[in-house]
Amino acid sequence: MPLTGAALSDVMIFQRQGGGHVGLYVGEDADCFHVLGGNQSAAVTITRIAKARLFAVQQPSYLATPDNVRRSS
Incomplete structure (x- = not known):
């Protein structure tokens, strides 16, 4: 699913083996989203x-x- 224009604090849901992962958008680079989340490596x-x-x-x-809250470019 392509995403354009994500904004600070958008809730992002990711797929992973055995379930999913939820976090808040804080930024991105060319390959990855930067996500704030709880219980990431405890x-x-x-x-x-x-x-x-x-x-x-x-x-x-x-x-x-x-x-x-600004949209990414």
Whole structure:
């Protein structure tokens, strides 16, 4: 599933063997999304997850979008 224009704090759902993984979008590079998640290696961390593993994205419904929520370019 291609993703363009992800925004800070979008909920991202990834496929992995035996289940899935959920985290919050914080950035990306050419190959991976940078995702904030809990219980990643028993800690809250930002990790890189291959774009090919993306299953779905959910964007929060804001009544007023915070100033720091920007779409990636």
